[in-house]
Amino acid sequence: MTSDLVLCSTQTILIWLLILSKILVDVKAQVYFSCSMSNYTEGSKYQTNLNRLLYRSLYNNGGNSIYTKASEGEEPDKVYGVFLCRGDVAPKECQKCIDIASEQIPRKCPLSKQADVWHDECLVRYSNVSFAATLDVTVYLVLRTLRNVSRPEQFKGNLIAMFDNLITQATTVNSNLKYAGTNSDEISPFQRLYGMVQCLPDLSAVDCRACLKNAFSEIVNLSLSDAEVSVSGRVLFASCNVRHELFPFLINASATGQKALPPSTIQWNEDQGENTSKTKLISIIISVIALMAVVLGGACFHLVKTRTRIEKEGNVKSQEIHLLNMIGETLDENDDFGSEKQGSSRELPVVKLDLIRVATQNFSEENKLGEGGFGPVYKGTLTNGIAIAIKRLSRTSGQGLKEFKNEVVLIARLLHRNLVRLLGCCLEGNEALLIYEFMPNKSLDFFLFDSRENEILDWRQRLHIIKGIAKGILYLHEDSRLRIIHRDLKASNVLLDKDMNPKISDFGMAKMFSGNQREANTNRVVGTYGYMAPEYAMEGLFSAKSDVFSFGVLILEIVSGRKNNGCVSEYGQSLLNFAWKLWREGHELELMDPCLSRSCVATEITKCIHLGLLCVQQDPADRPTMSSVVSMLESDPQTLPQPSQPAFSIARIVVRSAEPPSDDQLCSVNEVTFSILSPR
Template sequence: MMSPFNIPRHTVHLFLCILIALLISFNKTKATPTFRYNQCPNTSSYTPKSTYESNLNKVFSSLSSDANNPNNNGFDYSKAGNTAPDIANGIYLCRGDLSNDDCQDCVATATKEAVQRCPNQKTAIIWYDECMLYYSNQTFTFSNVDQSVREIFYNTRTMTDTNHFKEVLEVVMNDIATLASSSESGRKFATRQADLSSFQRMYSLAQCTPDLSISTCNTCLRDAISNLPICCDGRLGAIVWFPSCYVRYELYQFYQLTTTAPPPPSPGREGKKGRKGKKISISTSVSAFIVIGLLGCFIHYQRRKARTKKEIQSLDLAGGRFDSDYNSGNLQGEKHVKLQDFASIKLDLIHGATKHFSEENKLGQGGFGPVYKGILPDGKEIAVKRLSRTSGQGLQEFKNEVTLIARLQHRNLVRLLGCCLEGNESLLIYEYMPNKSLDVFLFDSTKGAELDWKRRILIINGIARGILYLHEDSRLRIIHRDLKASNVLLDHEMNPKISDFGMARIFGGNQSEANTNRVVGTYGYMSPEYAMEGLFSVKSDVFSFGVLLLELISGKRNGGFYLYEHGYSLLTFAWKLWCEGQGLEMIDPLLVQSCVTVEALKCIHIGLLCVQENPADRPTMSSVVVMLESDTVTLPQPTRPAFSVGRLTLKSAQSLPNVNALSINEVTLSNVSPR
């Protein structure tokens, strides 16, 4: 096919690409700085349009303009105001390989975003891959190491050959600390590369603020490096940040290699060959422009395609935590789950909805992290689950929930609306449950009255149908593993919705049970075979449901019940009353007026069937649903319930000297705060 000027079309396309390349070379597109983390100490705040805010804006303006000064070595300090407490101080540090323009862009971005992320705070620190900004109403002490703030990020994946990896990392980090601290460039910055194998390379970086001496910089970097074996043993990548210095390593190039000085030429090799090398360098640069142009065309085309899709940031970039494709070993027979399959909600929208995760919007605290209420611009209420950086099991919970709950649709399961993965934030956004969780009502002497007999029966049936859906009616067979009152949410009509699928497991094919060394869940709701042997199945959830059913009838918790009833757990107490024909004494006094006696005794009967010690003796959830809804089904006689997961387990835990020891094997004895 020829153009009107008899020039082949592909030649025209190539010409246009080269032209674009030239335009790109003269009009370089500014890259957006990659946000990592911010900290708002909340030590003191200022009022809008105050003197401090005016001084802070002056500091920001000064730092943003000075960041383009090549004499600053990517580091500068500014102060505004003369009278405390309105004096504002600020510093920035740009990564040593950044150009002056890129440094200025990052600092300008940081001055805008810092006040958005830490509104009205007199002190804040914000980190990007490219720069750090720190401001405060307190005077900075220069030439001294500042370790008042420490942040660590790491990739959750580990190397297969960890011994070799750690040996290489130790050598590299020792070298790079020496190189950076003794750097003659004035930037106190160094990078290193090291081959882990013939096809894998490690990239590392170390940097101090230029005000530090060689010895203090070295001390700061060594302290940062000393954290790596503790936090990040064998991890594929990690960052340790202090205000005065930081170190980082990855298995991909995260800095500009051109900043690393080439090896010096061998003696006597200059002369004509050196001049020839310069010519080759010039011609190579011209070729590079053409390559950049072609690449620019391709990128431009890809970006146009991407605009029609929902924007979502790679999880691997969000703090190096995990990949955007999560292939769980538990999702047997399932394809890879891609984040693009789920709705992505922008972080600034969540900030506005939750008032930047304000305390007044906090609904509760779980093992995953805090949960906040939010209101979107259209008035829709949401609940935002925020991954805590100190959570021991939050990452696994997050991956489970994103890859699992989004596939489930049932009126008795909480609905996941979307997720947010920007910067270092990992957020799950759910439909908001205005009545919080079941335990808020059930175990409160005042609110418990709102759960009359009719309401409790509806809640019991709803929970049973939700579990039945997980076990048999969904396209995946799912074991919840953490069914309890605090994980049952109540909507505006008090309908129950099962939540918290972070510990759930999926069974494939004809699989009926599995074993694990990682016991997770809550004592009191755990079946004995799971708590003692790590063996779980659908019957594990049946046991948890039985405990929950007896709690709904009695209005008392299983965990800690022995404190009130002469050493009995709720299960053993129910068994004692049942054997003595005194089952009605089990019923919550708040139900006396509304209770249907026959129905209450049937529920106690079903509850005891569910908590039998032998899993084979427990009914399936389909049988439980039939028992609850039918008046004609003959119920078998229950056998003695499991004693081992009640009073005896809890009493042995009391003898431990430290309360923190109660979270052994990631099993918690405390009750999660409601959403």
């Protein structure tokens, strides 16, 4: 054991020396853009006013303030602008940041009526609508670096305590400035936390606190395992932002202790910005050395923990044996596997591994259909000619066996034309395999979000798919022997058969309700951002209305051909936000996918948009049941209740490496499945 620790120490030191040399080269500041989908005309009066605002008004009105609002021109071409610097940034550095951002924003968001640009040290925003001092929790960006730590609950407790203190400072001690930061919050003798919170200064203290609480919840509510925590996080809301790191990133955290002054008269010592680079460099060196000591201890602790894991493997094996006893008889190559006769059996067959290896050509790359949340999916062909799909669950994911059991226990008992059929399973050797009927037309997202394929789905087919998904969910909620909440409804989990009939798949995250149970609460939120209901994502509370919310998102995606959780710089707002805006303006048909212009029925599209907005309302009690949704879809146009404002959501990004994401990577996140806290 001693020799292992010595070897561990030597290797860890060498690795961290290499990392240190890389970090000290340069850390590129990140810039994030949000551009609206509505545009102004080039050469218009609005553009003239915007140019004057960006290149004159903000500069001239800035002075020594970290926050300024300005406007240019007269209605209806009036442009409103705001700039905000981080509370610790000196005026010289603030002005430099504003200058750079004001130059970038018209290039990155050409002809956009509304746009935002976020730098590490400042924000520049303009709009054709006045910036009232009202709370806006539209999410612009969520960045997290997730890591496994030895004492996750202690780390999370320290993180929560630090942000509680910062939020209190920002809304009481510094209530005019609405900013607080700390450059040292000790969580162990070798590790420190650094954090910052900030609101737009004209927000009320109550609204600022609410905004910061919501922003911080984006950081603490999501991790992929019990031991995983956010060691680095940044959340940008419309009205506030928060950030935490394991290294000092503030220039002058003591600014939070100064007397709060009105936004237009906040003064700074001009010498503060002179030694910024040197201070940052020294801070990074100190923090990396401290972090190296922590990781060294953690790596050596891992040697001890490995022995515990080996002991647990015996328990996992016993669980597998118990699970096999719950399933039906074992089938070999002589059985009529995959036939209609087999499908009517109440017991789920256990298929021999050799049969599956032959069917998939030993899991060859040519037979690979894609990669799911817990492992790859392969196409197979049985000796009787029947095509099957095999989900190969990863035994190293920590969730493979749990998903396997969930699917076997739940979906094997369900039978509906709009649910994918589970044909069998295999638990043999190191393999955990689920076998489904093969869907030749892949999944719905393949057709909706691929510009080369979306024209294949005309309006008649899309309405047929909407109705089919609705009937499948209704069966799960009300008509099956079990009451099941899917919890991960999304376009990629809707498969299409040869006739383009939709079939809901992937029940690994589903939950079964018993008796009169109508809702439940969980410490581990699972699902996909952009589809999760707000009460579920924020509080872990789920019910049939959570699936209704996800179905509402699906309707709007099918009608528009756009992803709800799309790229920040491309859309500037979520699909829900955009649909709501068009609905209020009476222009809801502008949401329609342009390729539907020849096949659409305007009244049907309007009804579907209306239904979608009813399903994504903020309050679960306001959302319809799936039986009501199916009834409304099947009936002639009728008077529907008016929807209320939906829960808005844009892009959220999980960073798994020490490298910050590039601008291009900000447009790539959509189908990330998250899990929280306790095992299934």
